[in-house]
Structures are given as structure tokens and as C-alpha cells.
């Protein structure tokens with residue numbers, strides 16, 4: 001099977017200074033890649049580079065990012081905007097802050113989808129309702145008529161997943177989608193993301209500090225330190241038999257944390 005996404009020897013610089021260097025990985029339809037590494041190692045920078053949202057200071061200075069055979073690094077802004085949402089979706093760390101506080105959830109989902117296709121409010125309510133039911137938001141009418149502040153953190157996070165998934169993107173980029181949630185809700189959101197993969201064969205890149213989430217969700221992982229790839233391989237192999245000294249250290253510290261978390265969940 002051909003790759004959906006291929007990141008080839010990519011270097012990303014802010015203000016001309018390389019921040020992430022020579023990163024390569026690939027992702028097939030339906031696969032999930034986890035990116036782990038300490039704070040500031042460049043995880044979000046990789047996600048932003050794929051989405052073309054590095055800002056004025058940031059630039060892919062070497063390498064290519066291929067999506068379905070098209071090079072995202074030199075795609076026109078207009079075309080990239082079309083891709084975002086329909087082909088490539090995104091779930092943020094704190095979806096509530098990405099939502100407008102003074103407009104209802106339903107209005108915002110309608111607006112997001114209308115950017116890409118002509119669709120009635122009624123149809124959006126039906127489509128959103130279907131996805132919401134699948135991800136544990138049973139009372140979709142109430143959710144759609146609510147403002148973000150009227151919903152809990154976990155509910156807003158599910159709204160974020162619903163908004164990303166309503167256009168059935170082939171690739172979902174999730175930047176710490178569970179870190180703002182308490183442990184029980186984290187587990188539910190993970191299960192919902194896995195359900196999305198099962199239902200739609202969505203490929204995902206998941207940035208997380210939580211190795212428990214990595215183990216549960218991902219097929220492969222990429223370990224970053226200071227913008228350098230320390231290890232890249234199948235999740236079980238890397239977690240259970242890390243080769244790189246940094247990965248060993250990272251796994252040692254997080255596995256410890258993870259055991260404490262799991263005890264809390266059960």
C-alpha cells in the first residue's frame with residue numbers, strides 16, 4: 001500500500017535557526033504514529049509544518065512533506081486551505097480555546113464545514129448528531145445549541161473530535177488531545193479516537209506525553225530530543241526494547257508515571 005504521508009529528511013527552522021532536523025517517517029492509511037519527547041523537542045513544530053501553519057518565523061528549510069503524492073511544502077496557500085479540514089483534520093490540546101466563546105457549537109460546526117462544501121444547517125445537525133452519538137455525546141441537540149462555556153472540558157474535547165471528523169479527513173493530527181482532561185475522560189477520548197480509526201480507517205499522528213496512550217493507540221513511534229530523532233519504530237519494540245539511551249531514560253521515567261495513572265483509572 002502506498003504511503004498517505006511521507007516526511008522526507010525534513011529540517012524546520014525558526015528565524016533561520018534549525019529547530020527540528022532531518023526528520024523522516026511515513027504513514028499509511030489507517031496507521032497511527034505517536035510522537036514523543038520532552039517539552040520543547042519539536043513535536044508540535046512537526047505537526048504545524050504538515051499543516052503549513054508555522055507562522056512568519058517558521059519554515060521547512062530542507063526536505064519534503066508528501067501527502068498523496070503532492071508536496072505540501074510548496075503547495076499554494078489556497079490549495080492547502082482546501083486540504084485542511086477535508087483531507088487533514090486537527091484536534092487541539094484544549095479544543096475549548098479553539099472555539100469561539102459567543103457562538104453556539106452547532107453554528108461553529110456549520111461554519112467549519114461550509115468553508116468546504118455547501119451544506120444545510122439541518123444536514124449538519126444530522127451528521128454531527130451521528131458522530132456525537134458514536135463518541136459518547138448522546139444529547140447532541142443540547143450540545144449543538146450550547147455555547148462552549150456551558151460544556152465540560154471532556155465534552156468540548158469531544159466536540160473538537162466531532163468537528164475534525166465530520167469531514168472524514170484521511171489524516172488526523174492530534175496535538176496532546178487528552179492532556180487537558182482528567183484520567184477517566186482521557187481514556188474515553190482515546191477509545192473514541194480508536195473508534196474513528198476503526199470506522200473510517202483514519203490515519204493519525206498523535207503528539208503526547210502519555211506513554212500509556214502511546215501504547216494503547218499507536219502502531220509506530222518517533223522519539224525526539226532537541227529536534228533530533230532518537231528512535232523510530234514499531235511501538236512495542238521501541239517501548240519494550242528501546243535501543244537509544246535517551247529513549248531508555250524517557251521510558252523509565254514515564255512508565256513509572258503511567259503505572260500510577262493506570263491504577264487511578266481502574
Ligand SMILES: Nc1ncnc2c1ncn2[C@@H]1O[C@H](COP(=O)(O)OP(=O)(O)OP(=O)(O)O)[C@@H](O)[C@H]1O
Pocket residue numbers: 014015019037038039040041042043044045046054055057058
Ligand atoms: N514561533 C516560534 N518562533 C520561534 N521559536 C519557536 C516558535 N515556536 C516554537 N519555537 C521553539 O521551537 C522549539 C520546539 O517547540 P515545540 O512547540 O515544537 O516543542 P514541543 O515538543 O511540542 O513542546 P511541548 O511538549 O512543550 O508542547 C522550542 O524551543 C520552542 O521554543
